[in-house]
Amino acid sequence: MKAIVIDRYGGPEELYEKDLPVPKVAADEALIETKATSINPIDWKTRRGYLKESFPWDFPVVLGWDIAGIVTEVGADVHEFKVGDEVFARPDMYNDGKRGTYAEYAAVKADKLVLKPQQLSFEQAAAIPLAGLTAWQVIVDRLKVKAGDKILVQAGAGGVGMFAIQIAKHFGAYVATTASAANEKLLRQLGADEVIDYHQTQITDVLRDYDAVFDTVGQISAGLEILKSDGQLVTIAGDPTEKQQNSHPAATSWWLKTNGAELKELANLVENNELRVVIDSIYPMTTSGLRSAHEKSETGHSHGKIVITTNER
Ligand SMILES: NC(=O)c1ccc[n+]([C@@H]2O[C@H](COP(=O)([O-])OP(=O)(O)OC[C@H]3O[C@@H](n4cnc5c(N)ncnc54)[C@H](OP(=O)(O)O)[C@@H]3O)[C@@H](O)[C@H]2O)c1
Known part of the structure; x- marks a missing residue:
């Protein structure tokens, strides 16, 4: 699968496209085809190596901690979701640094997944979790x-x-x-x-x-x-x-702890029209798209969320 990775810490130019194996799905996970992800300041802070003591990853590293997409496979113990469901999540972080969401697919624990509110696009949904x-x-x-x-x-x-x-x-x-x-x-x-x-x-x-x-x-x-x-x-x-x-x-x-039940609360607010998603800008899931998105986030002056889409733009 296509993923955007870094091979070492540094500037936005370190982000580049690489072929990686599609993640294997554990019994309690679902495989999600990524439709959109979003940028958070932690993405460029980790890219620059500012948090390397907290996250001693092996390169290449796949960044990205928001996902909205479609379930394409479910593990043996997953009964709440089925192939074709439209979902979103803030997946867990893993010590190997390989399971970020700047990738065509991500394996996500089912207890972190929530059905995407129908009124949201994948891009809007990916802006919410983290x-x-x-x-x-x-x-x-x-x-x-x-x-x-x-x-x-x-x-x-x-x-x-x-x-x-x-x-x-x-x-x-x-x-x-x-x-x-x-x-x-x-x-x-x-x-x-x-x-x-x-x-x-x-x-x-x-x-x-x-x-x-x-x-x-x-x-x-x-x-x-x-x-x-x-x-x-x-x-x-x-x-x-x-x-x-x-x-x-x-x-x-406070440091965020990912939590599917609380993400469901946010989905409920969206469904009750009490939570709006404001998007600053949308970039494609390409080397140049991710580099530009990181540059924008790093200014510290984006308004709302910066989103990455896998749709052709
Ligand atoms: N601990 C955690 O779990 C956790 C989780 C998420 C985020 N964070 C951290 O929280 C911070 C905010 O995250 P974010 O995603 O909201 O960042 P963000 O989207 O990049 O924030 C950008 C916004 O901050 C405004 N801003 C910058 N300096 C300001 C100031 N002095 N006073 C008022 N507004 C200011 C900018 O407004 P103008 O353009 O008008 O200046 C811009 O709209 C980051 O440092 C991030 O790493 C921590």
């Missing part, structure tokens, strides 16, 4: 946001931020977010109550007594300053110091 699950786990599992809470979502126009705003609104929170002024209209359409232009205004000048901060940009000290004494900050973009973790308000960090 960023959407991260947003869900921070807003729901960690911050336990409830009706009436005031929450700040940093970088509302990012892949994670756009899902986080909508999930927090679903639970009835008052949501402030930071973004460039050009994104204010879109973020208000997604439900943001207050949009702070981070180029002009410091959050510490305009927000106070917040219940929760979802930090996606590594501004832990500023986030702690705007919280109530029993408020909570969760960051996905930094490591709070011991003092910040033990202070009141407190800061902790």
Whole structure:
């Protein structure tokens, strides 16, 4: 099968197309023909080797941790899905580094798969899993946001931020977010109550007594300053110091754990028209498509999700 791999850490030019064997399907897995995947900042961070201590992979490495596609084979123990089902997932990560989703096929554990909501294209569905699950786990599992809470979502126009705003609104929170002024209209359409232009205004000048901060940009000290004494900050973009973790308000960090049941919750929100997918751009699953998509993500200024499609473009 065709896959886009890297043979060593480095810039986007390290991505190239290679023939690899189609993955073998274990008893608890299904083989998915990839229709779309999406880019997350972890893709280029791992490509550059920034996380090599956490992921000691063998080259060639196949990156990519979102998939939307069609089931083409199921393992002996898989009964919930059948050949032809349209599904999406954030697959598990494996120590060999060979099972990413920049590939024509991926073998995915059935408990991570969810049927794709019919109203979503494969491209829209592939935009959800990693960023959407991260947003869900921070807003729901960690911050336990409830009706009436005031929450700040940093970088509302990012892949994670756009899902986080909508999930927090679903639970009835008052949501402030930071973004460039050009994104204010879109973020208000997604439900943001207050949009702070981070180029002009410091959050510490305009927000106070917040219940929760979802930090996606590594501004832990500023986030702690705007919280109530029993408020909570969760960051996905930094490591709070011991003092910040033990202070009141407190800061902790979070690393996504893939979870099919929670992805189903996100699919339900889509089906109830409570979760919109915003796509920044779509690139083809080719060497040049992946290189351009990585370059775009690495600017840190994409708005919504960058998606890769296997359709001819
Ligand atoms: N720990 C985990 O499990 C986990 C999971 C997912 C993501 N992450 C991390 O979380 C971070 C965000 O991920 P993402 O997918 O949302 O990234 P992304 O889509 O690349 O975010 C891009 C957005 O961030 C905005 N932005 C950049 N700097 C900003 C600032 N100082 N204030 C407000 N907005 C700012 C940009 O807006 P402008 O263009 O207007 O500047 C752009 O819209 C990344 O560092 C990623 O690696 C961690």
